[in-house]
Amino acid sequence: MLTNYVYKLRSNQTQSSKMSAWVDMLRSQYNWCLNDRICQYNQHFIQGNYFEIRTKGEASPLTCFVSKNGATGNPWKDSKSDFEGKARNPRRSAGDIQITALPELKMARPWYNAIDSTVLQQNVKRLDVAYKNFFEGRGFPKFKNRSNFTSFTFVMGVRIKGNKIYLPKLGWMRFYNSRSIPDGFTIKACTFRKRLNGWYVSISHKLS
Template sequence: MRTAYQYRLRPTKQQVIELDRWLAMLCAQYNYLLADRFDWYERNRSRINACPLVCHLPELRDNPDYYSQKKTLPHLKKTHPWYGEIYSQVLQDVVKRVKVTFDRFLKGDNKGKCSGKPRFKTLNRYRTFTYPQMKEGCLQGKLINLPMFGKVKVVWHRPLPDGFKIKTASITKKADGFYLTLSLEDKAVPDIKPDFNPDKITGIDVGLKEFLTTSEGETVAIPQHYRKSQKRLRVIQKRISRRKKGSNRRERAVKQLGRQHKKVADKRKDFHFKTANWLLSKYDIVAHEDLNVKGLANTRLAKSVLDAGWSSFLSILTNKAENAGLLVIPVSAHNSSQDCSNCGEKVPKELHIRWHDCPLCGCSLDRDHNAAINIKNRAVGQSVLKGAIRSAEILYGGMAGFSRVTQKVEYALSSSA
């Protein structure tokens, strides 16, 4: 099992200068390797629909893959001796970053989805470098010993878990300072609980009126961290617009804006962790909608959707459930708010209608509560039974159809068992 722990660094003034210097050199090397990849791409590609019958064929280049670019690092240290001050594995990790970025552009990710054309990094956008391997004795009290850099003070706000081995260490520059991210590995895989309590299964419906509603009717209020801080952000943004471009005062105002945005992000992340802990402390299985958050972020509700941070919350919930041996199940979001949770009848309603009233069975409850019950039913498979019963009522009519289909479903379930 792999997990990550993040801690704040307390480097000295000289170490801060050295960290910024490393980032600047690594950024330049990243852009150089990416430019080499683009040069090969432009020389070797040919547009078939725009190629004449008689044309000059340029001399083709060999593909600058990961290994060929890694072999250029010893020559780099000879032509640019100051790169010899950087740990060799940190430089090799830059080559790997270029490879992963360019492969996603040409070949796509694991699902075959291609990313956009990679961009060259500015100093403000290149903020992280990684040690791919760390020695066992790298932690010394309140310090961490980084190869070819030295010992840096770390704020250990929580202890490392027992039995885990440090695999990688990443140094990241954020708006309020430098942070250390340790990737930990434990070969033991957490066992999933063999006996789930049927009373500890819930479905959650995330929304914009309430952050989430459970199938038991419990609600969690939406905090709206970004909207509450918009006034302060607007003041700082106006301060930046009044500053002269390139001046030190404008640079200080930009850093102040970055710190304010980070405060908002940290509050949201803290809320997500606390909500996930609350859910997993009460339930063994949590079902949620398989949402297309990217699609919702392109609508007129984009600011509210991104402020809620549903994707981040569901990712945190899934990871914490895996570590605890619990289950988080995504189910289809199709008509979860429209279908009646009691009889399965589809009750169409607009987004502004927040109450569910079923004309067939008389079920009346909050729209989000109804959706949460549907999500739970889909997770445990009850929605299939209710759909079959409702089809029988329509096809045969009355309780006779109900009893006939119920007997067929019970017989099928007993035969399969």
């Protein structure tokens, strides 16, 4: 069973400034990825769903692309063989395509190298969740501004020791240990959120 504990961080000025810069860059990345998907949809599939040539199955243009020239890149994975030895090219989701393009983002905008790669990946998956919610009837994903985009998530590389937490590319950071985490826990994800009175971390953990 997953349990969430929330703590207020005691970050220094340098760490707080870095996290604020991360949020600004991640918000831009999120909005760019959303715009990329919308542009692909408007450019190629405005008339509705299409049929894949390879599988002859119906696919939704809101999450799947066939264009190799768009910013979302090649929709097909490298060739693999199934259990019968036949070659197959599984279709990649829009999120997979955009995650694969992250090295290109870092080359075009080197300042994104300051952000941990898994944080960038989770930011794309955040948009995937927004699309999933849309298909379940909860509204189309919206572009984010400073008031409604205030967090980022780690899923790897985080360590906790007493009242200190280690974050890749941010280092060790103290927090107010208001509630002890039981021994033998495994960290599944850590979400850092900026509030009016400072930074908070929500730790999702699972007991071993």
